[in-house]
Amino acid sequence: MRPLPALGPTRRLTLPRTAERTLSNGLTVIAIRRPSVPLVELRLRIPMPSARLSPAHVARASLLSQTLLSGTSTMSTVDIAAELQRVGGALSVGADPDRLLVSGNALASGLPRILEILREVLTDATYPAPEVNTERDRLIDRIQVARSQPAHLARAALLRRIYGSHPYAVQTPGLAQVRSVTPRALRALHDERLHPAGSTLVIVGDVAPARALDAAEEALSAWDGGGKEVRQPATPPLVPGPLTLVDRPGSVQSSIRIALPAVPRTHEDHAALQLANLVFGGYFSSRWVENIREDKGYTYGPHSLIEHSTAGSVLLVSADVATEVTAPALVETLYELGRIATVPPGSDELEQARQYALGTLQLGMSTQSGLAGLASTYAGFGLRLDYLADHAARLARATREEVAEAAARYLAPARAVAVVLGDADRVESSVAAVLPSERGESPVDDE
Amino acid sequence: MPPKPKTPKPKTPRAPKIPSTRYPIERFTLDNGLRVVLAPDRSAPVIGVAVVYDVGIRSEPEGRTGFAHLFEHLMFQGSENLEKLAHFRHVQGSGGTFNGSTHLDYTDYYETLPANALERALFLEADRMRGPRLTEENLRNQVDVVKEEIRVNVLNRPYGGFPWLKLPPVMFDTFPNAHDGYGSFGDLESATVDDARAFFERYYAAGNAVLAVSGDFDVAEATGLVERHFGDVPARPAPQRPDFAEPDLTAERRHAYEDRLAPLPAVAAAWRVPDPIVDFTAYLPYVVLAEVLTDGDASRLMQRLVLRDRIATSVGGYIGFMGEPFEVRDPTALVLQAHLPPGGDVDKVLRTVDEECERIANDGLEPGELARTQARMAAHLLRDTDAVLGRALRMAVLEQQRGDAGLINDLPRLIGEVTEAEVVGAAASLRPSRRAAVEVVPGGAR
16 A cells, blocks of 8 residues: 655745725725736625615616616726726626625736726716616526526525525515616616725735725725615524425426524634534535435535625535435435534544645635635625634634534534425425425515 | 717727736656646645546547546546545545546546645545546446436536537537537446446556646656656556547538426527647637627627627627637537527527628728737636646646647737737638537426
């Protein structure tokens, strides 16, 4: 036998050179130097929460994200795209229940120009009716395609089940709500919510941080302050109950989705919970994946992860399994949750998970886009990149007892909320033999 | 949509100079025939390790559709010194991530890890190059896993396999080019351990592989480690690669199929392009043309099909059925695809694509149109190689298919040297008579 080579000495996590400035209009700008390729990455995060569950707000925010780049008083959609391309750039816009995110990149020499165009759309987007009509139709088409995808339907059903009347319960708008969004409503939402105070611009790349801050200040100081701040209520606690079975007739797989409680990144249990989740099912070399994929062959890509939103965190367990093994896959999943919640992990499997968590922190920071995504996401939670170093230290020192306690507290199957989307007539009786179950409505019959 | 009034655009300097990378690249060949590419970059403490074997979907035998991909799964099931599950645990327990993927012309295996795991990664790759543990139990387990992969990616979702599995059988006549690379359940279930042994013996020779490592290491030290771990992998000659050539189409081919889950119509069309390896200069204009037609809201087909005529709801365009212009050999194609609104007219979309290609052929490009497309393509290429793993993978395939890993540094410049006349010539060749098209008839609009 040839021995497995030992690892070399661990290299310390070093943070890249960073500078930060808050502009007079309240915009926070964070610039990070990573000159690996002659590009820059941009992420502008604008908070856009909703105070209450409002499908109309979801529809407006979704369509606004599709039309923010559809024209200003001096540029058309095509002009904006062409001007960005000239500097090797592009921008895209996405919305979720917490924020609007404008993402882009360009050749490093194009930073001033991409910032100017960003200013143009932020201060002068016109939401022209013909373009809004086109994008409204396209959004409806896209929602219809999403609704034909089991992953989307299963997520929608789970969100409705776990969030009830919280704004997070509906994250994709209904068709009727989208149809009723007018250009005027988009302009009103823009005026009310797209403001620099509370927003964060992250710039990462082959540019000196001080110069990037100056470029951002020059381009974006004209962006108007003001607007109103909206506070989102905290998410409700999970309420365990019967498994929700959603029918998708003819489905050749069942989509199993299980929600469990979790804590925010800054909570003292977070590092231990992350490690417990890894040992359970959070990476390939976990008990659950080795069991239901590499031993039983029930599924291809099972995964378990902690999803952090500004109003709360949740742990999501997901697997798509062949219809005929739906109940057995559920049994193995509950077994592995029960085992991690009641028996302390072995020290070998804990060390393996710890190395994985620490190593992937390094990998995540090694590209411009990775750094930009991390810095922007953390900023949305009031954190900075130095959180990485603190978190690494907490991961390094979490004890087996702490991981076992976190597993008992958060991964216990008694606390789970489960949804299965699949061919209900074929799986209902066997699923009901595993857990009390009830049929749920399809999550999209909102018309 | 009425055209918007033309207003003076802000004064901008001329199109920026297209930058490039200058990764230092070391290449050598071991006595057993393994080609090695090392590209050090000390800017972050991470490495990417890629091993690419010169065998893919086109090489799998008749009656064994999906076998190249199934075999890729078997390469993770233990090897000479490693039990089942050990590979995954050793990579992830070193703080890294791994995967493998099967393409038309190659199969790759890769890890990205903190730099202190370099020797371990080389050990793991060398161990399975000596031989995977091929057992009946592992084979049956992975046939089940692959069937779930096909269900989740093809059978249980709308537009599954569109167009990458649906277009080749329309365009091509011979088994290697035309068959379903994911495989039929029947073929997968009838695969045997003996098939796997023969496949490994024939195609997984050191002389048929390239190892590329990029990231934070010292070249001399890494060279020593490569020799230590791969040097005694037995030498086997690389098999002769068959000629997969097929003649160009002389008459349009059309096929339509119903997708019971799809809510909207869709269409994809493909035209053969020059040999990417043998005739790179003639090939590159097609790579640029695909972007002129479809990259961003200022591209020709976005403007015309989506924003102006509103006969498509999205468009896309790329070279190669798996969308990898610099990782594919002949025969391949420029592929355009569009999703249509409910009740959309596929023929009208295809006619309009023809019109737009003719317009380029007759009127040329607009001022600045080529330069801005090339600038954006350069940014895409640079972004792809920013990750050490993306860099290792691209260099490994460039070395394998072209003997030129260093091309990675030249691609942005070469894209920038494509001329308007060349793009116009490429557009002129996208005639309907050379086209293969496949249409999705939605069965899911309930």
